[in-house]
Amino acid sequence: MAARLQLGHLVAAALAAAILGTLAAVAWFAGGLGALSEWDWRAVRFTLWQAALSASLSAALAIPVARALARRRFRGRGLLVTLLGAPFILPVIVAIMGLIAVFGRNGVVNEAMRAMGLPEIGIYGWQGVILAHVFFNLPLSVRLILQGWQAIPAERFRLAASLDFAPRDVARHLERPMLRATLPGVWLSVFLVCLTSFTVALALGGGPRATTVELAIYQAFRFDFDLGRAATLGLVQIALCVAALLAARAIALPAGFGAGMDSAMPIPAPRGWPLVVDALVITFAAGFLLWPMVSVITTGLPRIPALPPEVWDAAWRSVIMAVISALLSVGACLALALTIAQGRARWVEVAGMLPLIASPLVLGTGLFILLRGAVSPQQMALPVTVAVNAAMALPFGLRALIPAAQALRADYERLAMSLDLRGWARLRHLTLPRLRRPLGFAAGLAAALSMGDLGVITLFASDQPTLPLKLYQLMNSYRMADAAAASVLLMALSFGLFWLFDRGGRLEP
Amino acid sequence: MSLEFRDILIRQGDFALRADLTVPPGRHAVIGASGSGKSTLLSLIGGYLAPERGQVVWQGRDITAMAPGKRPVSTLFQSHNLFPHLTVAQNVGMGLRPDLRLDRAQSMAVEAVLDRVGLAGTGARRPGDLSGGQQSRVALARVLLRARPLLLLDEPFAALGPALKADMLALLAEVAGDATVLMVTHDPADARTFAPTTLLIEDGLVHPPRPTGPLLDNPPPGLRAYLG
Structure with missing residues (x-):
């Protein structure tokens, strides 16, 4: 019955420390409002x-x-x-x-x-x-x-x-x-x-x-x-x-909506x-x-075979970054949602929503200020992008997961407790099956947002561009045929990642 | 084999419930007006809420701080007794091993209890495919398999029709064996047929068990008003 220390608390604390620390760096560096024109x-x-x-x-x-x-x-x-x-x-x-x-x-x-x-x-x-x-x-x-x-x-x-x-x-x-x-x-x-x-x-x-x-x-x-x-x-x-x-x-x-017995009854x-x-x-x-x-x-598809190799390199790099970012994000999201659903630790929910107050470029600016002595902008570009993207997807994932986690708790907590369903068995037989839809949606969202993001990475001029940055570079150098083809490739990859995760969540086991 | 409440006080906002009594082995009804604290008493025994003071003692052992799943208790709730995403066999098997890693003998035990409650061959189906009465039987099969010495019933059959409910109570009597049973009910007839003694909850106090027949024949004023 006692409130145990849970993974959700740790995730929330780490998230809060990272974001608030970064914002503190921004605040430290900021001039007065008089500096604004x-x-x-x-x-x-x-x-x-x-x-x-x-x-x-x-x-x-x-x-x-x-x-x-x-x-x-x-x-x-x-x-x-x-x-x-x-x-x-x-x-x-x-x-x-x-x-x-x-x-x-x-x-x-x-x-x-x-x-x-x-x-x-x-x-x-x-x-x-x-x-x-x-x-x-x-x-x-x-x-x-x-x-x-x-x-x-x-x-x-x-x-x-x-x-x-x-x-x-x-x-x-x-x-x-x-x-x-x-x-x-x-x-x-x-x-x-x-x-x-x-x-x-x-x-x-x-x-x-x-x-x-x-x-x-x-x-x-x-x-x-x-x-x-x-x-x-x-x-x-x-x-x-x-x-x-x-x-x-x-x-x-x-x-306060209760649970239905999963009957396939249309509205x-x-x-x-x-x-x-x-x-x-x-x-x-x-x-x-x-x-x-x-x-x-229709414009870009026929030109994909002619894309230069550096576009494919960027695509591959972006896919790996997106998958890491999605797994980070949805794992943190699940831990947070389960703890939040217990309703005992308000600060955990606040921590989960912190990315909302810190925009990607603000976080990027702060991380640049914090890390510039230790790492070059080149080196920090990709890890910072992965981390910022994972954090940015959190509030969206939580919005889908928290109500589902609360319903799960309201409907099945006592039954699970009475059967001593805990730990890994509970995750496997209760939590994941009941939350698979919002989890799949959250993971799909996180992967695709990361895949297509052209935000924080623009701050760091990188010789290892992500696909969106590569596309932006193509557009800026007026290589419009390649840009159209790269657009289709980027769209297909983002959509494909989303589809894989979201579909995975909606399949009947 | 007795259940004792020692100087129990539960407080939830303005509501308070006191209990200081011994419940002997056997089958007992729990009766009281709506909001009198019948479900609260069951939640206390099941371990879903902690008392402000006092102990719950089972066979001389203090179980007040024990986790719900470790208690010698099986509970049938008003609703949500089954996981809709698991099969019937998995729902029942969870009573043996929550991680569902059942060996051959355990799987056969699951089959056997399903057979005993009249649901042979339904193991692969989902609760949503079964009727209300059949769902109750699945929950009873799990109770049977867990074989805990204390059985708590929070009006689990309230939504069933009279004939079906009578069937369930008969099956329940069989399944319960010599377990100590506490059954919350609104229906005096259920109490008479199923429970020789009754715990009356009135004015925030749990009264010691009394013979059901005489209590219902000559109810105290509060209960009389409730029964109508």
Whole structure:
């Protein structure tokens, strides 16, 4: 009965020490806020505004899509649900090429606008940043909300049917409580992703009206070699994230749903108008998400055989880094979630969410400050990238795992205790089988995020580039044919890694 | 072979439950109004909550601090008695070895108890494929296999129909053997058929066992109000 020291406590302590230590280095190095110019403050305002707008749009649009997917069964649904993970795990730099192909000056959308005599939409500037953020985060939001829908036991829907609930009553008693529990977390996830947005701003934004704080850090670090100003901006970034987290704590309401007995009972699906609306919603969402990807694939696929060997070297390097990063991340995630589910050590949950307050570039800046005496930037580039990517994936994994771990505990803890199910046997026969879906999802997310990440590594000029960095270098040297092919390769690898892990979690044992 | 509560006090917020009594071997019902602390008493014996003070003693041995899985106790909960992702045979086998590394003799023992509760041949199925009554039988098979001397029942058959419940109680009586049984129930008829004596929980106090028939024929005011 006594609270034992668990792996989760150790992981949490190590994580907290690493992140807080790094942030302390940043704070030590930072100048006063007076060091920031009007330009920097404009970046702060833009960052907040675009993150709020992106999060609201993503969450609002995701609800009808998730509901349609939760209650409809059709050919290709499984594939679509898997693909929904794609834009989020699609390497940002690849997705940007796709968005430019569809929404850019010569894209189909603007051609249609011109044909109808309407003004063109610009992809560069704030519109592009918002568009890209919704493109990346709508699918993540749908998946998170869909998981919430599927977490409502089928028995509840059956009970609702037996009580002759109208759709309105189902919404009130089952769906809205679930949404109330899920949406704040979803909105916050998207808001925080956008708050620390780097690659999108780098590629589509920039300039006085579309520069994020994260991009400003990069510019201070790489172009101005002004470590003090980079650190100060880092502190501002941390303050933004902390404020957002504190605000969000007030909203989140957990819902106490029990367990279902795993019966394969579909959620009730009304016919008539709701069916038509659901079909339109699914079609529109699928089109918005697939079109840019198809554009990139058709351009780049035929050119893959002609890729130079250094691209393949970079690809292989990235895959190894991604797998290490995913295993690190999901292992830490599981240990943390199991401890958090016991509800006795609040600080463990706080430690698990710490990566949210430390953006990749802030961590990169801090680690550079800490390590620069001992190791060269060349040497630290790859290990730092692996570690930062593993940490960055943690909050997403935890969001999926903590509720599942809590349900596991509420439903089966006493039974497991009564049978003396402990240690390895418990992990193998209870924890892993019951948590395999969120675990697979978390591992897939971590691997793909790491695979496609073009963030912290840009701080360290490396002669051992990852594939996204190699792709960025190809684009910058205008080798567009190779860039398109490398995009497809990178997309395939990211998607493949995600698919392997996520699929692994959803297979019936 | 007796179970003793020595000066037990449990506190959960405003709620308090006291127990200072000896439960002799045999089958006992546990009766009391909703929220009187019936499940709390079972949780105490099972080891899922620690008392603020006092000891739980089994056969002269203090088990108050013992881990739930090490106690001489099998429990049938109100729900979630089976792991839905494991097969019937695995669910039962877990009663012998939680790591499920069963040798041949143990596997045969699993088959044998499944046979005894009338579920021969269902070992490879999942609980979700079985009826409610069959799921109860699987849980009973595991109780049978574990053969612990103390058996706690927290209304495990409340969701079953009367005929099925009668079947289960009959099977239970068989399975229990000479184990000491504490059965929480809302149904006076169950108490009469299954348990010669009854522990009444009233006003935060667990009363010593009394013969079930006379207690129910002439209940004290609080219990009378509850039984209606």
